[in-house]
Amino acid sequence: MRGAFSRLPTTARAIADGDRRALARTITAVENGDPSADRVVRSLYARSGRAPVVGITGPLGVGKSSLVNALVGRLRSLGQSVGVVGVDPSSPFTGGSVLGDRIRLERRADDTGVFFRSMASRGAAGGVAAATREVSRLLDAAGFDIILVETVGSGQVDVAIRDIASTSIVVVVPHLGDEVQTLKAGLFEIADVFCVNKVDLPGAELAKRDLAEMVNLGGRPAGWAPPIVGTSTLDPAVGIEELWNDVLAHEKYLDESGERVRGERKRLSSEIVGLARDRIGRELMVGLERDPSLRRLLDEVVARRIDPRTAAERLVRRGRRAR
């Protein structure tokens, strides 16, 4: 236990002590941007950064939820506890959502070594929700050994999982497309491990070969060539042990190569800048509505006397002076 432990706020201490109800409620508060979560999230940060965060991404229908279930089973048999976040899309029209990732989970109801949370994307692009990163961090701080994050069924450019996961598994199935698809930018670039699921279907060997050729074309930073694993989650499952071993091999590579620290610095710097940008943006919006001098600036732009670029420049200069 850390020294700061005794000074944690009550809810944070409850989460660190394994109180699942406190964890569940705090996740809701984080998702809703509820200020009551702010102190909890801040104070638990120091306890995160321990668990590998493994992203499972790929187009819809490739079997991500079934793979997550299989990985959870594998991890439980190894005696490891698992926190899972399953993200599904929110309707751009109504904001509603059907979250169905949980349906594949086959765990005993009394297995406290697993915590599964479904999450709606709530308008965020990129395959995860705005709160996914902080929620996976909460699961980490709550003491789960491994965090699995299943993305929305992704399109070609849904690569936001990269900013959250230490290892990203890209899942495909046979006959998704020819080898030119594997050359395209986006999803295929972020794989640390490729998984060809439904490997019992015809065309699986071809799919693996196409991926292998793409990997062998090089062009990725030296040091780690993503392995390609064939899996099936039918009974009996195929390749799940191998898939997990490849994830562990990548985690080991991250440590030995120094990539973990480099990647972490990069991810955190973009997180900090993103948070600061959000905050400055919010303050500017409020300013434009309330501050008379900023409102006058807006009036000038509306009247076409000042152009938006010049107005933005003045805003930024003003902000610098204020600080």
Add this chain to the structure above:
Amino acid sequence: MAKARDTKKSPIRVLIAKPGLDGHDRGAKVVARALRDAGMEVIYAGLRQTPEEIVRAALEEDVDLIGLSILSGAHMALFPRVLTLLKEQGGRGIPVFAGGIIPDEDARRLKRAGIRAIFGPGTSLEEIVTTARTLARHSA
């Protein structure tokens, strides 16, 4: 942590589950879809869930509401069990509604036991959505 219910920022979260061994999930899916279209986040837990699994899902997912669908006839055993487990595990305030083939006399007894609303065949989706929204608003 008291839950603020600002529905604009925080959508209602509802668990739809089917306890019992029958495989007729069309009703549950129609209701899930209607609640989705009403702007709610519906955690669809699917078929053949035990009361233990349902309560666990409700607590992990921190739902405002639980909807149970059943056509097997086992409702008098399974629904009260869900309510008991909720009470035991700190989910006392989560309202539970139900749908399926449930005889009137059973429905009366289940309501006395704490099931907040029961919808038989022919109930309009509007009625279900409105009731769900009202129940969620008063969720603890």
